[in-house]
Amino acid sequence: MAIWRIETCKLEAGYKSHASIYKLIREGLWTKPVRLGIRSVGWLDAEVSAICAARVAGMNDDQIRELVKALHVKRESNLTEILGGAK
Numbered sequence: 001m002a003i004w005r006i007e008t009c010k011l012e013a014g015y016k017s018h019a020s021i022y023k024l025i026r027e028g029l030w031t032k033p034v035r036l037g038i039r040s041v042g043w044l045d046a047e048v049s050a051i052c053a054a055r056v057a058g059m060n061d062d063q064i065r066e067l068v069k070a071l072h073v074k075r076e077s078n079l080t081e082i083l084g085g086a087k
Helices: 006-013 018-026 045-056 061-085
Strands: 034-037 040-044
Touching: 006 018, 006 040, 006 045, 040 045, 045 061
Parallel strands: none
Antiparallel strands: 034 040
């Protein structure tokens, strides 16, 4: 698993501006960033790839919103699984 900074996400998805990504986040069409530090964030490469694949497959905005929700749930379950295994 890799965490991509916004420049890589823009290149991968074909967007030209940071504002494009943040607009998609507000609309529920892109996953929320992962905090890397005080002033830096990134996105999981698998999540970006899944969203891009959904666009290529012709999913509409409502379907992509559901995908984004599922990706956020998967993030949480992965964390729970990791923390559960640490006991």
